Amino acid sequence: MTGSPADVKLVSNAMANATRRKIMALLMEKERTREEVESAAGGAMLDYHLQMLQQAGLVETKEGRIILTDFGKNFLESKAEKPAEAKDLAGTKPLQVVELRQLLPCIADASKFRIIARFEPPLGGALKLLEPLFPRARYSDKIGALIIQKGNILITIYAAGNVTMTMIKSEEEARKTMDDLKKTINEAIAKGVTPVPREKVKVDHAEIYKYLPKTDCRVCEEQSCYAFAIKLVARETALEKCTPLLEARYSTNLEHIRTLLEYL
The missing domain is CATH 3.30.310.10 (TATA-Binding Protein)
Incomplete structure (x- = not known):
């Protein structure tokens, strides 16, 4: 193992990425082959993601299979313990x-x-x-x-x-x-009180379109990226149909769109 489990920054860096968190969740269920990890988490930059996790001491490869280290298991188990929900902000200390x-x-x-x-x-x-x-x-x-x-x-x-x-x-x-x-x-x-909810800003197809690849490749089976955005807002198609968005270069765009769709 190339990294030290005691190195908090290595672990923090490794777990800062959504793909690496997904890999960890997969391995929590059971050990996996590389092919299984690639199928579930995507092949884009997989070597890099695995290297980051290995350097942090969270995963290792044994007999051709990718497994969680004991430290990795303990880390995930500790994260699974959700903090107790607060009823209000009374007693919360300033940041x-x-x-x-x-x-x-x-x-x-x-x-x-x-x-x-x-x-x-x-x-x-x-x-x-x-x-x-x-x-x-x-x-x-x-x-x-x-x-x-x-x-x-x-x-x-x-x-x-x-x-x-x-x-x-x-x-x-x-x-x-x-x-x-x-x-x-x-x-x-x-x-010291719970904030009063604000009205959410409306999300429309033009904003979704801003984060799409704009290649009009029609892989999604729509005539254009703009048409795909309209269908997304209307909940008439699935984001996963835009396969170019799964490429590493669009990772931030994908995060933005997923967040925007949560508001609909």
């Missing part, structure tokens, strides 16, 4: 930004960055209550995180305190985004 660092260039746009940051103290079960603070946000029980769209930036705040951001132009923009989040959340915490 501080304790870490902000550039991770990697975004696959979708090499001129922008993916950032990992951290808030302290972790919000835990109070995080779910913060969804109404943001016009475009949804809380995912599956990963225990609040996902926020702010223009082209996609922000994920985890109950344990970690924060990831995609499509960030610079360190300055990352710091401003974190400071804005901290200010908004701390203002709600200071009131």
Whole structure:
């Protein structure tokens, strides 16, 4: 094993990606062949994803099969313990930004960055209550995180305190985004009450179209990407029919569209 399980940053980096989290979930069920992992999680950059997980000490290959290490099993089991839900924000402590660092260039746009940051103290079960603070946000029980769209930036705040951001132009923009989040959340915490829900911003087909490949390849069986966007909003087709979106270069676009569709 090339990585040390004690290296928290390696683990954080490895688990910051949706594909790698999916691989871990697959391996939690049982050990897998490479072909099984590729079939379920996709072949794009699979070697890279597996390398990241191996460096973090989460998975290993044994006799041609990919398995979780003991550390990987313990890690997933600990994450499965959901924080107790809070009824209001009373007693929640104000946030501080304790870490902000550039991770990697975004696959979708090499001129922008993916950032990992951290808030302290972790919000835990109070995080779910913060969804109404943001016009475009949804809380995912599956990963225990609040996902926020702010223009082209996609922000994920985890109950344990970690924060990831995609499509960030610079360190300055990352710091401003974190400071804005901290200010908004701390203002709600200071009131000590559950935020009043806001009306969600309407999502239309034009916004969905913005994140599609715009190749009009017709793989989705529609006449154009624009027509596909209209069908998506009407719930008359499935996002998975746009197979080009599954390519690594469109990974951020895919995350945006999935988030937008949650609002419909």
